[in-house]
Amino acid sequence: MESNIEVTGLRKRFGAVTALDGMTFTVAAGKITGFVGPNGAGKSTTMRVILGLDAADEGRVLIGGQPYRALRRPLRHVGALLDAAALQPSRTGRDHLLWLAHSQGLTAKRVDAVAGQVGLGAAARRRAGGYSLGMRQRLGIAAALLGEPRVLLLDEPFNGLDPDGIVWIRDLLASLAADGRAVLVSSHLMSELQGVADHLVVAGRGRVVADASVADLIAAASGDRVLLRTAARPEAMTVLAEAGATVAVTGRDTLTVAGLAAERVVALLTAHAVPFAEVAGHRATLEEAYMELTRDAVEFRADGAR
Amino acid sequence: MKLELHAEWTKLRTLAGTCWALAAIAVLTVAFGAAAGAATTCASARCNHDAVKLALTGVQVSQAAVAVLAVLAITGEYGTGMIRATFTAMPRRSAVLAAKAAVLAGLTLVAAVVGVLGSVLAARLILPGRGFTPEHGYPLLSLADGPVLRAAAGSALYLTLIALLCLGVATAVRDSAAAVGVVLGLLYLFPILIRAISDPGWQRLLVRISPMNAGLAIQATTNLDLQPIGPWAGLGVLTAWAVAALACGGLLLRLRDA
Numbered sequence: 091m092e093s094n095i096e097v098t099g100l101r102k103r104f105g106a107v108t109a110l111d112g113m114t115f116t117v118a119a120g121k122i123t124g125f126v127g128p129n130g131a132g133k134s135t136t137m138r139v140i141l142g143l144d145a146a147d148e149g150r151v152l153i154g155g156q157p158y159r160a161l162r163r164p165l166r167h168v169g170a171l172l173d174a175a176a177l178q179p180s181r182t183g184r185d186h187l188l189w190l191a192h193s194q195g196l197t198a199k200r201v202d203a204v205a206g207q208v209g210l211g212a213a214a215r216r217r218a219g220g221y222s223l224g225m226r227q228r229l230g231i232a233a234a235l236l237g238e239p240r241v242l243l244l245d246e247p248f249n250g251l252d253p254d255g256i257v258w259i260r261d262l263l264a265s266l267a268a269d270g271r272a273v274l275v276s277s278h279l280m281s282e283l284q285g286v287a288d289h290l291v292v293a294g295r296g297r298v299v300a301d302a303s304v305a306d307l308i309a310a311a312s313g314d315r316v317l318l319r320t321a322a323r324p325e326a327m328t329v330l331a332e333a334g335a336t337v338a339v340t341g342r343d344t345l346t347v348a349g350l351a352a353e354r355v356v357a358l359l360t361a362h363a364v365p366f367a368e369v370a371g372h373r374a375t376l377e378e379a380y381m382e383l384t385r386d387a388v389e390f391r392a393d394g395a396r
Numbered sequence: 397m398k399l400e401l402h403a404e405w406t407k408l409r410t411l412a413g414t415c416w417a418l419a420a421i422a423v424l425t426v427a428f429g430a431a432a433g434a435a436t437t438c439a440s441a442r443c444n445h446d447a448v449k450l451a452l453t454g455v456q457v458s459q460a461a462v463a464v465l466a467v468l469a470i471t472g473e474y475g476t477g478m479i480r481a482t483f484t485a486m487p488r489r490s491a492v493l494a495a496k497a498a499v500l501a502g503l504t505l506v507a508a509v510v511g512v513l514g515s516v517l518a519a520r521l522i523l524p525g526r527g528f529t530p531e532h533g534y535p536l537l538s539l540a541d542g543p544v545l546r547a548a549a550g551s552a553l554y555l556t557l558i559a560l561l562c563l564g565v566a567t568a569v570r571d572s573a574a575a576v577g578v579v580l581g582l583l584y585l586f587p588i589l590i591r592a593i594s595d596p597g598w599q600r601l602l603v604r605i606s607p608m609n610a611g612l613a614i615q616a617t618t619n620l621d622l623q624p625i626g627p628w629a630g631l632g633v634l635t636a637w638a639v640a641a642l643a644c645g646g647l648l649l650r651l652r653d654a
Contacts, residue, residue: 142487143480144653159487163399170484176477178411185410193403193485233481 093119093240093272099149100139102296109135110146111296117274119240122267124287124304125276126380131293133276134172137245141170153241163194169234170243174226174250179219183210183229186218187236194237201236208232209258223250231262241272248282260286280380292383300383304376311379316347316355319368329362330355346372400486400495408469408499417465418507421458421555425511428454430518438527438534447528448547448617451519451537455551456612458511459558462504463579466562469500471572480654489649497563497642501556508555512548543617550614550631557631557638558583561607564641568648582637583608600624607637 095117102110110132117123125133138144140151142158151158153168161167177186187201205214208228213221218229227250234242247259263286267273277283283290290307292300300307320326320343327337327345335350347355352371359366408414432453438445473479486492519537528534539545565582566575586606590599603609603624613630616623625633 138480138653141480141484143483161487164487165485172480172484173477176480178472178476178478180412181407181410185406189403189406189410190481190485192406193399195399 093154093270095140095241095243095272095274096152097136097140097149098151100136100146100151101148102135102139102144102146108296110139110149113149113293113297115291115298115301117241117272117291118289119272120267120270121288122263122273122275122286123289123291124283125274125291125293126278126280126283127293127299129278132296133278133293134245135296136293137170137172137243137274137276140243141168141172163237165190165194165237165239167237167239168241168243169237169239170245171227171230171234171247172245174223174230177218177226177229180217182215183218183221183225183232184214186229187214187232190233190236196236204232204235207235224252224255227251227255227259231259239271242266242274244273244275246276246278248277248279256282280377284376292380294383307379307383308376311382315372316350316352317368317370317372318345318347318355318366319343320345320359320364320366322364322366325362325364326359326366329358329364333358343367397491397495400488400491401498403486404492404495404499408496408503411472413468413472414465414503417461417468418503420461421465421504421507422511422514424458424461425452425454425508425555426514426518428457429515430454430522433519433522433526436526438529438532441532443527443532444618445528446616446618447519447523447534447537448544449615451515451523452512452547452551452615454511454515455508455555455615456608458508459555459583459608460580462508462555462558463562463583464576465504466500466559467566467572467575467579469496469563470566471570471575474570475572483654489654490646493563493567493642493646493649497560500559500563504559505552505556508552511555512552516544516548546627547615547617550627553631554611554614554634557611557634558607560638561634561641564638564643564645567645568641605633607634610634 097113097115100110100113113132113136127133135144139146140153140158153161158164158168184201184205187205188198191197191201208231210225210228210232213225218226221229227247231247234244248256251259263273263275275283275287287304289303290300291298302310318326323339323343323345330337330347330350333350336348338346340346352369356369429451432450436445436450473482482492483489516537516539523534524536537544539548562579565579569575569578586602586609590602590606590609593599593602610625610630611634613623613625614627616627620626
């Protein structure tokens with residue numbers, strides 16, 4: 091089967107609250123797609139709908155062209171980490187993996203292999219109730235990897251991990267995507283996904299606010315603006331405006347130029363012998379791009395200001 | 397269905413509480429049956445006790461352990477959120493419930509058979525010393541005797557059906573405490589009402605529809621014509637309760653978000 095996820099027009103209400111309001115996006119194979127947005131943006135609800143746990147009022151989700159509930163032995167197609175703490179504490183980590191394995195027709199051999207892969211080691215035979223958050227997260231990842239799925243869904247996998255654990259998950263995700271798997275990783279912190287995600291789906295108020303590659307998002311937020319420092323401000327403004335740029339004064343000797351590339355600005359100023367001290371491309375961080383996109387979508391801030 | 401059965405079997409088998417609950421079912425059945433026997437005397441030929449029912453009294457206590465085991469089999473997953481892992485791995489929810497019911501029923505039946513056999517054995521040892529002798533009209537209890545076998549086998553089935561009833565209720569209710577409350581209410585409220593009401597017509601009706609009173613009619617071996625409901629008809633009433641509870645739980649399981 092194809093390894094991708096197609097989410098189309100999901101709508102869902104919980105009483106008076108609209109959780110999903112036309113959520114639509116695609117998760118492609120061979121890439122890590124980051125699923126970001128403030129708390130309450132509908133990320134977890136979307137993941138539950140993808141997995142057939144919650145029913146959407148409208149819209150549909152296809153995994154490799156099939157609805158989740160139609161999958162036979164679904165963990166062999168889709169691996170999911172929703173809430174790593176959702177375990178019965180008296181069962182050992184290994185036994186938790188064992189019942190999951192049995193539900194997919196897999197054996198204890200696969201359980202031991204995957205427990206080793208995530209570094210659970212001897213802890214696998216201890217009761218899961220005594221696990222640290224990091225250990226539970228590893229157990230949850232093991233459960234997601236159990237059926238060697240082509241599609242992975244991880245809800246906030248970095249939560250509660252120490253720096254070693256974060257590096258481990260980043261490397262693991264990269265290797266999974268390199269194998270051609272479709273990987274969807276949600277997070278409410280953009281910084282966690284910087285350097286991890288290839289593609290971003292930004293959610294806000296139950297719908298997609300932005301759906302673009304990380305490079306495009308940063309370019310869009312940067313807005314092709316060029317920062318110019320010059321003592322000859324009026325001359326520079328005339329030259330650049332004649333070339334079609336929009337120029338704004340941002341300080342005593344600084345200008346922000348939009349609509350021209352930095353190289354072109356330098357060429358124009360040099361040709362007209364206008365002196366300048368500095369020309370720099372303004373480059374937004376992923377965090378800035380995200381803040382810009384989700385400004386209207388943050389519910390808590392608006393509520394808190396009342 | 398085979399995969400669901402295997403998974404649910406592994407799940408229940410690897411839960412620490414299961415072993416204890418099963419042991420409690422067997423031990424409580426025997427212990428309270430023996431205690432009831434030891435506390436009763438038959439002084440004459442007309443002492444009017446049902447020795448078989450007396451020997452199987454423990455079932456009324458051990459059903460509480462059955463209820464706890466059955467309720468926790470599903471609410472233990474809702475309480476921790478593990479139910480989502482279950483339905484992610486096995487999206488056919490009715491099949492999951494059916495598999496849970498089968499595994500639970502099997503284990504309960506084994507524990508119940510052990511408890512019932514122990515109770516009959518204890519009665520053989522204790523009752524003759526309490527005046528339940530052939531002279532007073534009480535031959536030694538034997539499973540070769542038709543009504544005794546029916547009462548004993550029926551008691552094991554009774555506990556199994558109670559497990560299914562409780563699983564169905566717990567699936568609908570989802571919360572451990574609430575489910576145990578509903579289940580114990582369902583079982584013990586009817587007997588209390590029956591005792592509180594003086595009108596014999598209402599009493600008979602309540603006995604006929606009460607899961608516990610009707611179900612326990614399977615234990616009666618004397619004065620059968622005076623009972624409000626026959627032994628197998630009574631177990632049929634309990635079966636109807638169990639089927640209705642499971643159907644209701646299964647329907648809600650399909651309709652609700654996990």
